Structure formats: C-alpha cells, structure tokens
Amino acid sequence: DADVTQTPRNRITKTGKRIMLECSQTKGHDRMYWYRQDPGLGLRLIYYSFDVKDINKGEISDGYSVSRQAQAKFSLSLESAIPNQTAFYFCATAPATSGTDTQYFGPGTRLTVL
Amino acid sequence: DQQVKQNSPSLSVQEGRISILNCDYTNSMFDYFLWYKKYPAEGPTFLISISSIKDKNEDGRFTVFLNKSAKHLSLHIVPSQPGDSAVYFCAASGAGNNRKLIWGLGTSLAVNP
Numbered sequence: 001d002a003d004v005t006q007t008p009r010n011r012i013t014k015t016g017k018r019i020m021l022e023c024s025q026t027k028g029h030d031r032m033y034w035y036r037q038d039p040g041l042g043l044r045l046i047y048y049s050f051d052v053k054d055i056n057k058g059e060i061s062d063g064y065s066v067s068r069q070a071q072a073k074f075s076l077s078l079e080s081a082i083p084n085q086t087a088f089y090f091c092a093t094a095p096a097t098s099g100t101d102t103q104y105f106g107p108g109t110r111l112t113v114l
Numbered sequence: 115d116q117q118v119k120q121n122s123p124s125l126s127v128q129e130g131r132i133s134i135l136n137c138d139y140t141n142s143m144f145d146y147f148l149w150y151k152k153y154p155a156e157g158p159t160f161l162i163s164i165s166s167i168k169d170k171n172e173d174g175r176f177t178v179f180l181n182k183s184a185k186h187l188s189l190h191i192v193p194s195q196p197g198d199s200a201v202y203f204c205a206a207s208g209a210g211n212n213r214k215l216i217w218g219l220g221t222s223l224a225v226n227p
Contacts, residue, residue, distance in 0.1 A: 004157070040123075042203065042219040043158070058214075090157050101146050101207040103215060105157030 003027045004106035006091050012112045013081050021076045021109050023091030030096040032074040033103060034058075034066060037088040046089075049074055050096070081113040117141045118206050120218035128226055133191040135221050137204030140185065144206040148215065149178060149189045152201045161202070162189070194225045 004025045013019050023032065034046040045058030047066040055066060063085060067075045078085055088110055092103040119138045127133045137147075145166040150158040164171040164178045164187065171178050177190045191198055204218040 040219065043217045045214060048214065056212075092157075100163060101213050101215060102148060102160050102163060104160065105150075107157050108155070110155070 006106040029093035031094040033092040118218040135189040143208040143210040
C-alpha cells in the first residue's frame with residue numbers, strides 16, 4: 001500500500017468551478033506540503049503545515065486554500081479554478097525531527113482547467 | 115532569483131557509462147542537500163542526500179559530491195542503466211528558510227542502450 005495517496009489522480013474541470021484535491025498519509029508524519037509542477041518550472045510550494053493547527057503560505061498560495069483535517073489528511077482547494085492552474089499537483093510529507101529534511105511524495109494529481 | 119540552479123536541462127549518456135548531474139546554489143546558509151528522481155506522471159522519489167558537514171555520500175551506484183567553497187554539488191551514477199532515465203531534481207534546505215526545500219528546475223537524463 002502506498003504511504004502517501006492523492007485523490008483524484010486525474011481531473012478535468014471548467015473555469016470558475018471549485019475543486020478539492022485530497023492527500024492522505026500513513027507514514028505518521030507531522031509535516032505536510034502541497035506543490036505544483038509546471039513544465040520547465042520545477043516544483044513550487046503552495047502551502048505547508050507543520051502540524052494540525054499550523055498552516056503556512058508557500059511561494060504561490062494565491063488562488064488556493066488548504067485544510068489540515070487531521071495529522072494524516074491535508075486538502076488543497078481551488079475556490080474558482082482558472083486555466084493557468086492547469087498543472088500537476090503533488091502532496092508530500094516529512095517527519096518533524098529527522099535531521100534530514102527528506103520529504104516523501106504522493107503520486108500526484110493531473111489537473112486540467114478548461 | 116533562483117537559489118538552486120541546474121544549468122543543464124537535459125543529459126544523454128550511454129548505458130554503462132557515468133552520468134554526472136550538476137547543481138549550483140547561492141545561499142551559503144543551506145546545510146542539507148537532496149537529490150530526487152522523477153518519472154513521468156509519478157511523484158518525485160528521494161534518491162540520496164548530503165549534509166553540509168560532509169563532502170561525499172555514496173549509496174550503491176549513486177554518489178553525491180559537495181563542494182561548499184564553490185557552492186556546487188553533483189550526482190554521479192555509475193554505471194548508468196536505461197531505468198535511470200528520468201528527471202533529476204536537486205533541492206536544498208536550511209534553518210534560514212524554515213527547513214523548506216528549495217528546488218532546482220531539474221535535469222532530464224536519458225540513458226541509451
């Protein structure tokens with residue numbers, strides 16, 4: 001079984017629609033992250049959470065919101081999707097104190113906004 | 115301004131030969147460096163890392179070298195195999211950026227049979 005799962009894996013939606021991407025983990029990690037990947041732009045951090053009561057903006061948070069429902073669940077919402085939010089979205093987790101900063105990624109969601 | 119740079123967007127090598135992927139950084143406060151491997155339509159997978167107190171870390175066919183004075187690190191894959199064909203990302207972290215990972219743009223490696 002995968003340690004970090006994302007649903008849906010693939011989603012096509014229309015401009016203006018609200019959409020939620022979900023991430024669950026069984027690794028027991030406190031820290032969770034949402035990234036976006038566009039071709040040629042690498043990985044860009046959207047939001048991150050160090051525990052259930054902690055939410056922080058990343059470098060590209062505009063147009064997105066998150067919810068940390070539990071230690072194991074971290075959801076990303078697009079309140080009103082627009083075409084330039086078409087991208088791959090990845091969730092990642094990390095232990096609070098590992099001394100390595102290693103993050104572990106889910107398989108990703110391919111989102112297309114028409 | 116990119117703090118982590120991978121200046122080669124792509125690299126092609128023959129099977130069995132050495133692959134060398136390079137990464138430069140600008141922030142001297144970075145104290146931990148990681149390499150990730152990514153196949154199409156999959157999430158990045160952690161490959162190998164190195165602390166700034168070391169200059170080399172080896173794990174099987176993969177070795178990472180760190181040159182702090184030059185703010186440069188490299189990933190060596192020996193011998194290269196067709197299954198190594200993927201995009202490789204370099205990332206760095208430090209206390210100054212709340213231990214978030216700062217990512218390079220990636221290098222696409224093609225290992226030809």
